[in-house]
Amino acid sequence: MASDGAGPVIQMRNVNKWYGQFHVLKNINLQVGKGERIVVCGPSGSGKSTMIRCLNRLEEHQAGDIVVDGIQLTNDLKNIEKIRREVGMVFQHFNLFPHLTVLENLTLAPIWVRKVPKAEAEAAAMTYLERVRIPEQANKYPGQLSGGQQQRVAIARSLCMNPKIMLFDEPTSALDPEMVKEVLDVMISLAETGMTMLCVTHEMGFARQVANRVIFMDYGEIIEQNTPEEFFRNPQNERTKLFLSQILH
Amino acid sequence: MTAPTATTELKPPALSQGWLGWIRENLFAGPFNTLLTILTVWLLLATVPAFIDWALLKAVWSAPTASVCREAAGGACWAFVYEKHRLILFGLYPFEEHWRPMLVVVIFLAMIGLSCLRRFWTVWLALYWIVALTAVGILMWGGVLGLTYVENEKWGGLPLTLILSVFGIAFAFPLSILLALGRRSNMPAIKALCVIYIELIRGVPLISLLFMASVMLPLFLPTGVNFDKLLRAQIAIILFAAAYLAEVVRGGLQALPKGQYEAADALGLAYWQKTGLIILPQALKLVIPPLVNTFIGIFKDTSLVVIIGLFDLLNSLKASLVDPAWPGFSAEGYIAVSLIYFALCYFMSKYSQALEARLATGHKR
Numbered sequence: 001m002a003s004d005g006a007g008p009v010i011q012m013r014n015v016n017k018w019y020g021q022f023h024v025l026k027n028i029n030l031q032v033g034k035g036e037r038i039v040v041c042g043p044s045g046s047g048k049s050t051m052i053r054c055l056n057r058l059e060e061h062q063a064g065d066i067v068v069d070g071i072q073l074t075n076d077l078k079n080i081e082k083i084r085r086e087v088g089m090v091f092q093h094f095n096l097f098p099h100l101t102v103l104e105n106l107t108l109a110p111i112w113v114r115k116v117p118k119a120e121a122e123a124a125a126m127t128y129l130e131r132v133r134i135p136e137q138a139n140k141y142p143g144q145l146s147g148g149q150q151q152r153v154a155i156a157r158s159l160c161m162n163p164k165i166m167l168f169d170e171p172t173s174a175l176d177p178e179m180v181k182e183v184l185d186v187m188i189s190l191a192e193t194g195m196t197m198l199c200v201t202h203e204m205g206f207a208r209q210v211a212n213r214v215i216f217m218d219y220g221e222i223i224e225q226n227t228p229e230e231f232f233r234n235p236q237n238e239r240t241k242l243f244l245s246q247i248l249h
Numbered sequence: 250m251t252a253p254t255a256t257t258e259l260k261p262p263a264l265s266q267g268w269l270g271w272i273r274e275n276l277f278a279g280p281f282n283t284l285l286t287i288l289t290v291w292l293l294l295a296t297v298p299a300f301i302d303w304a305l306l307k308a309v310w311s312a313p314t315a316s317v318c319r320e321a322a323g324g325a326c327w328a329f330v331y332e333k334h335r336l337i338l339f340g341l342y343p344f345e346e347h348w349r350p351m352l353v354v355v356i357f358l359a360m361i362g363l364s365c366l367r368r369f370w371t372v373w374l375a376l377y378w379i380v381a382l383t384a385v386g387i388l389m390w391g392g393v394l395g396l397t398y399v400e401n402e403k404w405g406g407l408p409l410t411l412i413l414s415v416f417g418i419a420f421a422f423p424l425s426i427l428l429a430l431g432r433r434s435n436m437p438a439i440k441a442l443c444v445i446y447i448e449l450i451r452g453v454p455l456i457s458l459l460f461m462a463s464v465m466l467p468l469f470l471p472t473g474v475n476f477d478k479l480l481r482a483q484i485a486i487i488l489f490a491a492a493y494l495a496e497v498v499r500g501g502l503q504a505l506p507k508g509q510y511e512a513a514d515a516l517g518l519a520y521w522q523k524t525g526l527i528i529l530p531q532a533l534k535l536v537i538p539p540l541v542n543t544f545i546g547i548f549k550d551t552s553l554v555v556i557i558g559l560f561d562l563l564n565s566l567k568a569s570l571v572d573p574a575w576p577g578f579s580a581e582g583y584i585a586v587s588l589i590y591f592a593l594c595y596f597m598s599k600y601s602q603a604l605e606a607r608l609a610t611g612h613k614r
Binding site: 085088089091096097098108109113143157158161 | 511
């Protein structure tokens with residue numbers, strides 16, 4: 001298995017995708033090692049969300065190879081489900097299930113997908129709720145929580161599946177400013193556990209603090225990638241410089 | 250945080266509060282509004298007292314014959330309804346066996362009431378229904394347990410209406426969910442099949458479907474194979490209702506944010522898990538009002554079985570209206586039957602509102 005040892009857990013080779021005539025992903029090549037923490041940034045419409053959504057088949061790529069945790073992504077439903085079990089995803093708009101309580105949101109997938117007994121799943125869910133520091137909200141409905149709390153529940157929900165990889169799709173962009181920190185703190189502490197993480201985000205402070213690598217995308221291409229120190233201090237490409245000057249003020 | 254100071258908290262103007270404020274805002278908010286209020290009051294004054302006078306004050310509640318009833322001047326003759334109530338309620342069912350359809354009505358109402366209570370929403374409920382429906386079949390048909398056999402040509406009135414609508418809804422609803430899911434399927438063959446079914450069935454009147462089921466279907470069946478008229482009408486109603494309900498359900502499926510589908514997918518739930526645990530509970534909750542709207546429509550549409558000669562509640566009323574001994578009391582008869590329809594429909598409506606409130610889980614995004 002590729003996930004054992006030092007081999008990459010994610011490989012994208014010459015991945016291309018079109019929406020109709022529009023070429024959203026152009027020859028994407030990316031390798032992510034186990035435990036690596038990668039921040040993807042770029043202007044809106046640059047294809048960064050599409051790229052990470054291809055990794056668990058929320059979007060289908062039309063050319064190239066994607067191998068996640070040693071499994072080739074094809075149209076084979078079995079493979080897709082296998083990969084989704086190992087890849088957690090956190091969305092911009094949380095996407096909690098509003099008709100279920102927080103605890104039910106957390107235990108649903110372990111019970112139905114992993115076939116974990118209910119009591120065990122609930123115990124695990126409570127430890128994750130403690131990790132994101134909201135165990136007292138377990139029996140509330142998502143609609144009763146603040147945005148920051150909802151996003152922390154969403155992170156805990158993904159973690160309950162014991163994923164090997166976590167994908168974050170702009171996890172803080174729908175939050176009120178005062179709630180961004182509580183979510184970032186949870187993500188930072190998750191990074192400290194050695195989780196493999198791919199984050200689409202514009203939180204450059206977060207990138208500096210936890211990323212091993214920062215990737216800059218524009219017009220569907222990976223323009224530049226580097227360690228955060230180099231990336232921020234010494235951007236190579238003109239477009240990267242322009243982008244950084246716009247978001248760093 | 251500082252507490253608001255006394256000057257920032259002002260009382261609202263007195264005229265916008267209380268019943269006076271309510272009247273001002275709702276009845277006399279402007280010249281047009283005032284005019285409407287006056288017009289409405291005039292209309293009510295012109296009609297309501299006259300109706301009450303006819304229906305209650307001058308009404309005759311009991312009379313031995315029609316002519317006695319008619320001579321008692323001016324009011325409604327409810328004695329007609331009393332005289333004919335068994336024919337209206339039970340149709341042509343043998344008179345001395347009327348306790349059986351009566352019991353069937355009671356069983357239906359009890360089971361519907363039971364099904365409305367959330368604490369009975371378990372697997373057992375399905376079992377209770379199977380037992381109840383078996384009992385209904387035994388009571389109506391008879392032929393066992395010392396009950397005389399009554400062929401279903403003779404069934405009629407309220408039990409028939411309840412049978413047609415309860416079976417109609419109970420079978421059409423699950424079928425409609427499958428159709429709606431099929432219409433949104435990625436598999437072209439399934440999708441095409443569902444679209445064709447829905448559009449074909451929805452595109453013809455129920456009357457023509459009933460007519461086809463009753464007159465044309467037997468022509469296509471091999472000789473000797475002949476299932477009865479009631480069953481054919483029932484199947485026509487189920488097929489028709491399913492097509493309508495399917496579009497309502499599809500509305501709910503489409504109204505659900507895409508993120509719900511994606512979150513379920515991302516967690517690795519398989520299609521039926523996603524559909525059963527995440528999508529349907531939310532989608533069906535969203536469409537409770539139009540669902541119940543359609544249920545009410547189906548309930549009343551069962552009266553169209555008159556076209557193929559089945560004696561549902563409305564048709565058995567018609568049968569009682571043509572009695573030469575009691576001619577000319579159609580207003581009373583129709584009001585009485587309307588009240589039964591109204592009571593059941595209003596109950597459905599109220600229950601759906603309560604259910605919506607019950608299932609609300611705070612504002613959602």
